Every structure is written in structure tokens, then in C-alpha cells.
Amino acid sequence: MKKNKTASDIAKAYAYCEDIIKRHSKSFYFAFSKLPKEKANAVYAIYAFCRLADDSIDEAETKEAQGDALTFLTNELNRFEQGREPDHPVWQALRDVFDRYEMSIQPFYDQLDGQAMDYHFRQPQTMEDLEVYSYYVAGSVGLMLLPVIATRNHKELEEEAIALGVAMQLTNILRDVGEDYQKINRIYLPKELMEREDYSEDDLSDQLINESFIAIWETIAYRAEQLYDKFTQCLKDFDKDSQLQVALSAKVYGGILDAVRENDYDCFTLKNKTSSAKKVVFYNEVKNSL
Numbered sequence: 001m002k003k004n005k006t007a008s009d010i011a012k013a014y015a016y017c018e019d020i021i022k023r024h025s026k027s028f029y030f031a032f033s034k035l036p037k038e039k040a041n042a043v044y045a046i047y048a049f050c051r052l053a054d055d056s057i058d059e060a061e062t063k064e065a066q067g068d069a070l071t072f073l074t075n076e077l078n079r080f081e082q083g084r085e086p087d088h089p090v091w092q093a094l095r096d097v098f099d100r101y102e103m104s105i106q107p108f109y110d111q112l113d114g115q116a117m118d119y120h121f122r123q124p125q126t127m128e129d130l131e132v133y134s135y136y137v138a139g140s141v142g143l144m145l146l147p148v149i150a151t152r153n154h155k156e157l158e159e160e161a162i163a164l165g166v167a168m169q170l171t172n173i174l175r176d177v178g179e180d181y182q183k184i185n186r187i188y189l190p191k192e193l194m195e196r197e198d199y200s201e202d203d204l205s206d207q208l209i210n211e212s213f214i215a216i217w218e219t220i221a222y223r224a225e226q227l228y229d230k231f232t233q234c235l236k237d238f239d240k241d242s243q244l245q246v247a248l249s250a251k252v253y254g255g256i257l258d259a260v261r262e263n264d265y266d267c268f269t270l271k272n273k274t275s276s277a278k279k280v281v282f283y284n285e286v287k288n289s290l
Contacts, residue, residue, distance in 0.1 A: 054115065177189065
């Protein structure tokens with residue numbers, strides 16, 4: 001028989017999840033730590049689940065180990081859905097989130113499907129392929145967060161939540177072009193775009209930043225910025241106590257694109273990010289606009 005968790009147990013589980021987001025995503029933590037405590041905790045738990053999923057692929061040393069890790073996590077999620085969650089802080093925190101909010105399990109399965117796409121990785125052929133992939137690994141996260149930050153309107157805001165997640169994933173891809181190729185031998189730039197701009201894998205290997213590379217990069221960046229705008233236009237429909245935080249997350253992430261531009265599109269030798277000073281500027285801008 002499953003032992004009921006005490007308030008102290010749940011608090012420790014959330015603290016565990018908060019530590020994960022603190023260590024792995026300063027940008028997300030900067031934005032979402034300013035939510036009311038209950039909502040912030042829910043975001044930490046959701047982020048921690050996504051980190052589990054991501055690490056199940058990235059930390060496994062062989063293809064077989066990756067497959068085993070993904071199967072294990074899928075089985076854990078099945079158990080969670082059946083109310084038999086594992087005795088682990090992430091699952092304990094998630095159970096509390098599902099008890100408090102009108103959550104859907106499907107985006108969590110979609111996230112695991114996204115990890116499977118990395119497991120069976122193939123370079124996307126088109127921008128459409130890239131956006132489909134980005135939905136599974138990041139748009140799904142937008143749907144997970146939605147019942148927490150739009151408690152009344154979450155069913156009406158699914159497109160906007162997906163848009164924000166996809167925009168952030170496209171931003172990640174543009175930031176990490178060099179690292180993805182050098183460390184894990186993945187090219188997320190669509191093949192069709194590379195061919196159109198006459199930019200080859202050899203050019204990528206040589207870390208060539210030329211007009212062709214910039215054209216590819218800006219095509220994807222333009223799409224990301226369209227999606228950030230789509231999300232921002234519906235900001236007023238999110239919970240009043242969450243508008244600042246979600247707007248700030250979009251601004252801080254969008255700022256990464258500007259950082260790459262300011263660094264002459266060097267996504268190979270630099271780790272582009274929104275500076276702490278810029279985050280403060282964005283915070284004040286967003287706060288004054290609401």
C-alpha cells in the first residue's frame with residue numbers, strides 16, 4: 001500500500017526539483033522563480049521531469065543504453081498515469097502538481113516521443129520537419145506548463161503555448177549549432193535550407209561563418225521571432241500572477257538571438273547567452289509594460 005506523503009515530504013521533493021532547474025537553466029529559473037510559490041514549485045517539477053527525459057538520452061553511453069533508459073522512463077510514466085508513481089522526488093512533486101492543477105498526461109508522453117526522435121536522430125529535411133521535432137521536445141513543455149500559468153484559459157491558449165515552446169527550441173538550436181555538431185554529431189539546420197544556400201556539412205565542420213550560414217541562421221531566427229510574437233499577443237489571457245514571468249521567459253530567451261548577432265553569428269566558439277545586465281533590463285521593460 002502506497003504511503004501518503006506528508007507536507008514535509010512534498011516540500012523536500014519540490015526543493016529537489018528546484019535544485020535541478022537552478023543548476024541546469026539559469027534563464028528559466030530567473031523567470032519562473034518569481035511566480036507565486038505554489039506555481040513556481042509546479043514549474044520546477046515539470047522542468048525536472050523534462051530534465052530526466054533529456055538526460056535519459058544524453059547521458060547514456062551506447063545506443064542500447066539510450067533505448068533502455070527511454071523504455072524505463074516510459075514505464076515510469078505509465079505507472080504514474082495509473083497512480084502508482086515511483087518513490088522518487090520528481091514523481092512525488094509531479095503527483096502534487098497533478099492533484100492541484102487540471103493537467104493532461106499527453107504532453108508528457110509527447111516529450112518522451114521527442115526524446116525518441118533524438119534517439120533515432122535524422123537531420124530534418126525542411127523547416128516543417130524542424131518545427132514538428134521542436135513541438136515534441138519543447139512545444140510539449142508549453143502544454144505541460146499551461147494549466148499552471150493559465151488556470152482559467154489553458155484550453156484556449158494551446159497554440160500560443162506551443163508557439164513559445166517551439167520558439168525556444170529553435171533558439172536553442174541556433175545557439176548550439178557548433179556544440180551539437182562537434183559533441184553529438186547532429187545537424188538540426190534543415191537540409192533543404194543548407195542546399196538552397198549552398199552551405200555544406202564540410203563548411204559546418206570548418207566552422208565557416210559566411211553569407212550562406214547567416215542566411216540559414218536568420219531564416220530560422222525569423223521564424224522563432226514570429227512565434228515569440230504570436231505568444232506575446234495573447235499574454236493578457238494568461239493568469240495575472242503569471243504574465244510577468246512568462247513574458248520575461250520569452251524576452252530572456254529571445255535575447256539569445258540578439259547575443260548571437262552581436263557576436264557576429266559565432267555559434268561555434270562562443271556560448272551565447274542573455275547577460276545578467278540584459279535580464280534586469282528585460283525585467284524592468286516587461287514589468288513596466290504590464
